[in-house]
Amino acid sequence: MKEVIKTVKTRREFLHFGVKAGLATTFASQPWTANASEAPRLSRHPLKILILGGTSFLGPHQIAYAMQRGHTITTFTRGRTKPTIHKKLFKDVEQLIGDRKDNLEALKGRKWDAVIDNSGMRVSWARDTAELLKDQVELYLFTSSTGVYYPYLGEDIGEDTELVLKVPEGIDEIQQIEYDYGVMKSNSEIAVKHAFGEDRSILVRPTYMMGPADRTDRFTYWPVRLSRGGDTLVPGRASDPVQYIDVRDVAGWMIRLLEQKNVGTFNAVGPASATGMHAFIYGAHAAFSSAASFIMVEDYDFLTDHKIPYAIPWILPMGDNFGSARVNNAVAVANGLTFTPLAASVRDIFEWWHSEAVTEERRVKMLRGSDSLMAREKSILAAWKAHSK
Numbered sequence: 001m002k003e004v005i006k007t008v009k010t011r012r013e014f015l016h017f018g019v020k021a022g023l024a025t026t027f028a029s030q031p032w033t034a035n036a037s038e039a040p041r042l043s044r045h046p047l048k049i050l051i052l053g054g055t056s057f058l059g060p061h062q063i064a065y066a067m068q069r070g071h072t073i074t075t076f077t078r079g080r081t082k083p084t085i086h087k088k089l090f091k092d093v094e095q096l097i098g099d100r101k102d103n104l105e106a107l108k109g110r111k112w113d114a115v116i117d118n119s120g121m122r123v124s125w126a127r128d129t130a131e132l133l134k135d136q137v138e139l140y141l142f143t144s145s146t147g148v149y150y151p152y153l154g155e156d157i158g159e160d161t162e163l164v165l166k167v168p169e170g171i172d173e174i175q176q177i178e179y180d181y182g183v184m185k186s187n188s189e190i191a192v193k194h195a196f197g198e199d200r201s202i203l204v205r206p207t208y209m210m211g212p213a214d215r216t217d218r219f220t221y222w223p224v225r226l227s228r229g230g231d232t233l234v235p236g237r238a239s240d241p242v243q244y245i246d247v248r249d250v251a252g253w254m255i256r257l258l259e260q261k262n263v264g265t266f267n268a269v270g271p272a273s274a275t276g277m278h279a280f281i282y283g284a285h286a287a288f289s290s291a292a293s294f295i296m297v298e299d300y301d302f303l304t305d306h307k308i309p310y311a312i313p314w315i316l317p318m319g320d321n322f323g324s325a326r327v328n329n330a331v332a333v334a335n336g337l338t339f340t341p342l343a344a345s346v347r348d349i350f351e352w353w354h355s356e357a358v359t360e361e362r363r364v365k366m367l368r369g370s371d372s373l374m375a376r377e378k379s380i381l382a383a384w385k386a387h388s389k
Contacts, residue, residue: 041068041069042069042070043069043070043071043259045259046069046070046071046072047066047071047072047113047114047258047259048071048072048074048111048112048113048114049066049071049072049073049074049112049113049114049115049116049255049258050074050075050076050107050110050112050114050115050116050133050137051063051073051074051075051076051115051116051118052075052076052100052115052116052117052118052119052120052129053075053076053077053117053118053119054073054075054076054077054093054116054118055075055077055081055082055083055090056081056083056118056213056215057209057211057213057214057215057247058118058143058209058247058250058251059075059083059118060083060084060085060086060087060089060213061085061086061211061212061213061247061248061250061251061252062116062118062251062252062254062255063075063086063089063090063093064086064089064251065248065251065252065255066255067089067092069255069259071255072094073092073093073094074093074094074095074096074110074112075093075094075095075096076096076097076098076106076107077095077096077097077098077119078097078098078099079095079097083213084213084357084358085212085213085352085357100119100122100125100128100129101122101125104128104129104132107129107132107133107136108132109136110136111136111137112133112136112137113137113138113139113258114137114138114139114140114141114258115129115133115137115139115140115141116141116143116254116258117129117140117141117142117143117192118143120142120143120144120185120188121184122184122188123184123187123188123191125188126142126188126189126191126192127188127191127194127195130191130192130194130195130196131195133195134195134196138200138261139196139200139201139202139258139261139263140192140195140196140200140201140202141202141203141204141254141257141258142188142189142192142201142202142203142204143204143206143254144185144188144189144203144204144205144206145181145182145185145205145206146205146206146207146267146269146324146327147178147181147182147185148163148164148182148185148186148189148205149161149163149164149182149323149327150164150178150179150181150182150320151164151175151178151319151320151321152320152321152322152323152324152326152327153320153322153323154323154326155323155326156326156328157267157323157326157327157328158267158327158328158330158331159205159265159266159267159328159331163182163186163189164179164182164183164186165183165186165187166183167179167180167183175320178320189203189265198263199263200263201263202254202257202258202262202263202264202265202266203264203265203266204250204254204257204266204268205265205266205267205268205269206245206250206268206269207243207244207245207267207268207269207270207325207327208243208244208245208312208313209244209245209246209247209250210244210245210246210247210312210313210345210349211246211247211248211345211348211349211352212247212248212348212349212351212352212357213247213352213357214247214349217362217365217366218310218312219244219312219313219349220349220353220366221311221312221366221373221374222281222284222311222346223284223287223346223347223349223350223353224350224353224366224367224374225374226281226284226285226287226288226290226292226346227287227288227290227350228290229288229290229291229292230290230291230292230293231293231295231381232281232292232293232294232295232377233295233297233373233377233380233381233384234277234278234281234294234295234296234297235277235297235303235308235311235314236277236278236296236297236298236303236311236314236316237276237277237278237298238276238277238278238279238296238298239276240276240277240314240317240325241274241275241276241277241317241325241326242275242276242277242280242313242314242315242325243269243270243271243275243313243324243325243326243327244270244271244312244313245268245269245270245271245339246270246339246340246345248340249268249270249337249338249339249340250268253268253332253336253337253338256336257335257336260336262335262336264331264335265331266331266332266335266337267327267328267329267331267332268329268332268337269327269328269329269332270329270337270339271339271342272329272333272339277314278294278296280313280314280342281294283342283343284342284343284346286342286343287342287343287344287346287347287350288346288350295381295384297380297384299387300316300318302383302384302387303316304316306376306380306383308373308380311373313325
């Protein structure tokens, strides 16, 4: 929802060599470590939770947190995606197979305390599962997106900001993709509330989530790049706002919302306070001891000419994306959302990136792929030096 150049992937298409061989095993054995102040503990009222999806990015973290609090988990998937983190836990997860498009048989005649809908990618999917489960489940938590606010034109986007409900005419291809996604999520929310009512619906709207098991390399770029040090291209002005959130903070908070039966609509957005791009870079680099020289490239025209409309969490704050990192998180914070320190998130992502969960091919693509900013960085910095003269 935030890109402006057709030659780069949109938000929807997007989350050092020589690390010791034992790192993967060590990381895989670590407990859930999002926020020490919110470490999992047994819930006084164990729940039976159904997760629609559950094997990709957000799901395994939800499962890890929930199971450590004593909850019982059932997943409903097509059986195609295998988890890359917390894999051992899935032997204790009931795994139902079906298809949200045309096969919900496995969900019929069953009862759960709550459902988390992570895989709602069509309005009909949300509508059909909500209607099917409304008499079988007490609470429905829908994983939505801040994309419901596209285009991002405001300074302070809150939960009561008007949703995008239709795709306008006369837009370009990138806008089409962004509008399609936002409209889908908005109307899916409406379908859930229609079936479950305001008093049984929880709508969570995350911004860019990052963390171990991210299936994209958008945010992961920074832990990898900052660990290497040297002359480092940093796009954007110091005042350009950035927003992001650790997937584990979202996962654990969602489970707590269900435990507390805390219904409502929430923007799952971090960090805790307003942060600019330069502050983000310094904070993320604190995870490493690498010697780095930051080259701040603040010229929007230059960045656009060199095909850098984003470097997540930075998004060129213009046009439809002016307010993309100006979403208000006060309601979520007041209702228990907490945040992992940035350096801790960055270190965990870096360790995961060099674990067996990530293929060598993917790592090489990050470093040397034709579309990688890391591979293009040297030539862009040379052009910037010439331009500055």
